[in-house]
Amino acid sequence: MDFTKQLDNATKLIDRWLAYKVYTGRLPGLSIGIVYKNSVVFSKGYGYGNLERQIKTSDTTCYRIASFSKIFTAVAVMQLFEQGKLHLDDRVQRYLPWFTSDHDTQTSFITIRQLLTHTAGLDRDGDTPHWTSFQFPSLAAIQQHVAAGAMIYRPAEQWKYSNLGYTILGEVIKAVSGISYE
Numbered sequence: 001m002d003f004t005k006q007l008d009n010a011t012k013l014i015d016r017w018l019a020y021k022v023y024t025g026r027l028p029g030l031s032i033g034i035v036y037k038n039s040v041v042f043s044k045g046y047g048y049g050n051l052e053r054q055i056k057t058s059d060t061t062c063y064r065i066a067s068f069s070k071i072f073t074a075v076a077v078m079q080l081f082e083q084g085k086l087h088l089d090d091r092v093q094r095y096l097p098w099f100t101s102d103h104d105t106q107t108s109f110i111t112i113r114q115l116l117t118h119t120a121g122l123d124r125d126g127d128t129p130h131w132t133s134f135q136f137p138s139l140a141a142i143q144q145h146v147a148a149g150a151m152i153y154r155p156a157e158q159w160k161y162s163n164l165g166y167t168i169l170g171e172v173i174k175a176v177s178g179i180s181y182e
Contacts, residue, residue: 007036007041011034011041011042014032014034014042015042015044018030018032018044018046019046021046022046022047027046027047028047028048028051029045029046029047029048029049029051029056029057029061030045030046030047030057031043031044031045031046031057031058031059031060031061031063032044032045032046032059033059043059044058044059045057045058045059045060045061049061049063067163069166070166073166073169073170073173073181074116074169076173076177076181077112077116077169077172077173080173080176080177085176085177086112086172086176087112088111088112088113088116089111089112089113090111090112091108091109091110091111092110092111092112092115092168092172093107093108093110095172095175095176096168096171096172096175098143098146098147099146099168100146100147101146101147101148101149101150101151102147102148102149103148103149104149104151106121106151106154106155107146107150107151109155110122110155111155112169112172114155114156114165115162115165115166115168115169115172116169117159118159118160118161118162118165119155119156119157119158119159119160120155120162120165121151121152121153121154121155121156121157121158121160122150122151122152122160122162122164122165122168123150123151123152123160123162123164124160124161124162124163124164125163125164126141126142126145126150126163126164126167139171142164142167142168142171145164146168150164
């Protein structure tokens with residue numbers, strides 16, 4: 001069987017399976033895109049992007065990806081590491097001179113590795129209501145929070161999930177690569 005026929009059979013199977021998952025109520029909605037050799041070979045939306053307003057999805061529906069963005073952040077950091085542009089045990093302050101606190105001496109010792117592994121000792125989200133308002137804090141607000149004391153324990157002392165840590169990694173990526181993380 002040639003590849004084109006195999007691809008056609010596979011996309012038909014995926015199409016039926018995803019439609020069934022939405023039909024049975026296991027998924028409210030989703031969008032899929034299958035890429036082969038830099039070309040989209042199949043794309044489609046299933047179900048609803050907004051159940052309350054009965055807005056159907058399409059292959060171009062935008063979704064809030066929340067913590068999935070941490071994967072992209074970690075990959076970008078590791079690419080910079082592979083390119084020799086940073087080292088995982090470098091202190092964050094090497095790339096972000098503002099990364100210091102008026103209330104503790106440990107902030108300046110936090111490393112990129114500790115941010116990646118959620119062992120930097122930083123609080124989870126910072127002090128802004130962005131999880132309910134969807135207004136992400138400005139860099140100035142993040143800097144102010146770090147300066148005011150964002151640490152809740154010493155670096156490498158224990159594991160604590162930290163959105164703030166990954167936000168700071170986004171700033172490291174920008175500082176090292178010269179490319180905005182947005």
